[in-house]
Structures are given as C-alpha cells and as structure tokens.
Amino acid sequence: MIFRKRIIFIAIIIMIVSLFIGCGNGAVNNIYNDNNRIKSEADTFSLDESEETIESGVYKGKLKLSGSGTIWTYESNEDIDLKVPYTLSVKNGKAKIVLISPDNKVINLVENTNKATIDGTTSLTVPIKKGDNRIKVVGYGKADIDIELHIEKGIFEKISF
Numbered sequence: 001m002i003f004r005k006r007i008i009f010i011a012i013i014i015m016i017v018s019l020f021i022g023c024g025n026g027a028v029n030n031i032y033n034d035n036n037r038i039k040s041e042a043d044t045f046s047l048d049e050s051e052e053t054i055e056s057g058v059y060k061g062k063l064k065l066s067g068s069g070t071i072w073t074y075e076s077n078e079d080i081d082l083k084v085p086y087t088l089s090v091k092n093g094k095a096k097i098v099l100i101s102p103d104n105k106v107i108n109l110v111e112n113t114n115k116a117t118i119d120g121t122t123s124l125t126v127p128i129k130k131g132d133n134r135i136k137v138v139g140y141g142k143a144d145i146d147i148e149l150h151i152e153k154g155i156f157e158k159i160s161f
Contacts, residue, residue: 003046007128008053014071016061020034027094028044028045028046028066028067028088029066029067029071030065030083030154031044031045031068031071031120031138032068032094032096032138032139032140035106035121037068037130038068038098038100038106038136038138039100039105039106041112042057043066043068043069043136043159044067044069044100045065045066045067045068045071045139045159046066046067046070046115046142047063047064047066047069047140047159048064048065049062049064050062050063050064050158050159050160052158052160053118054156054157054158057150057151057152057156058149058150058156059071059072059130059148059149059156060147061137061145061146061147061148061149061150061158063137063143063144063145063147063159064102064139064142064143064144064145065092065137065139065143066139066140066141066142066143067138067139067147068098068136069136069137069140069155069159070134070135070136070137070157070159071135071136071149071152071156071158071159072134072135072149072151072154072155072156072157073132073133073134073135073155073157074128074133074134074153074154074155075129075131075132075133076128076129076130076133076153077130078130079127079128079129079130081125081127081128081129081152082121082125082126082128082153083123083124083125083126083136084109084124084125084126084149084150084151085121085122085123085148085149085150086109086121086123086124086148087122087146087147087148088112088124088145088146088147089112089113089145089146089147090112090113090114090143090145091114091144091145091146092112092114092141092142092143093113093120093139093140093141093142093143093144094111094112094113094114094139094140094141094143094147095111095112095137095138095139095143095147096108096109096110096111096112096137096138096149097110097111097135097136097138097149098107098135098136098161099126099127099133099134099135100133100135100136101129101131101133102129102130102131102132102133102135103129103131105123105148107116108128109120109124109135110128111122113159119149123148124150126151127161133154135149137159
C-alpha cells in the first residue's frame with residue numbers, strides 16, 4: 001500500500017513539474033508573429049526585468065520582455081501623422097514597436113533583432129487615425145530592450161505589473 005502511494009505521489013509531482021515547464025516563454029513568444037494576439041486590448045507578456053520612466057511626453061524603458069505590452073494610448077479627433085523621435089536597441093532576442101489603429105490593424109513601426117543598436121535618436125512617422133490608437137512593444141526570446149519614445153500627444157503607461 002505504501003509503495004502504491006509513493007508511485008501516485010511521484011506521478012503527481014511529475015505532472016506538476018511538466019505543467020510548469022510547459023508554461024514557459026513558449027506561449028508568449030508565439031505572440032511575436034501573431035497580430036490577432038498583439039492587437040488584443042489585453043497585454044500578454046513575461047517580464048523578467050523592468051526599469052521604466054515616464055515624464056512629460058517621454059517614455060524610457062529597459063526591459064527583458066517576451067510577449068506584448070501597451071506603452072501608449074491616444075484618442076485622436078482626426079487623421080494625422082505624428083513624427084516620433086525614438087531609440088530601440090536590442091541586446092538579445094527580437095523586439096518591435098507596433099501601432100494598433102482604431103480599426104485594429106497592426107502596423108509595424110520599427111523592428112530590431114539581436115545585438116541591433118541605434119546610436120542617437122532616429123525619427124519615425126506614426127500614421128494616427130481618428131479614434132483610439134495604441135502603441136505596444138513586442139518582444140521575443142526574453143528580448144533585452146532599451147527603448148525611448150518622445151510623443152507629446154496621448155498617454156504613456158508602464159508595462160510592469
């Protein structure tokens with residue numbers, strides 16, 4: 001009887017360990033190429049490290065991210081093009097900055113891969129549509145990301161919990 005209980009106990013432990021191993025970064029890594037999950041109102045991510053600051057139209061973040069997180073929202077009364085100075089450096093993995101338009105279209109604004117750095121600030125044009133617009137940072141493989149965005153309109157928010 002004791003032998004049988006030990007076998008059942010060991011089987012339960014193996015199932016629990018397998019469950020935790022199966023819940024690793026694989027599921028959140030799949031988000032990187034899945035626009036249906038990226039455009040979702042809900043953020044899905046694994047964040048191993050987060051140093052984020054927001055001040056007067058500037059978002060700065062040092063992240064280790066798998067999945068996607070919203071960092072900016074803006075409800076526009078008209079279609080406009082915003083010029084956005086930014087930096088995006090990736091030391092490990094892959095990362096991209098995407099815009100989700102009011103019609104839930106995902107637009108890749110910029111993408112960098114392993115060991116890609118940008119010296120100084122570069123600018124991109126963000127095509128804002130009338131309605132609710134969102135910018136998300138998307139990471140793959142625990143991407144080690146340094147990011148900075150300058151946008152005078154809208155509201156920045158932190159990805160962290």
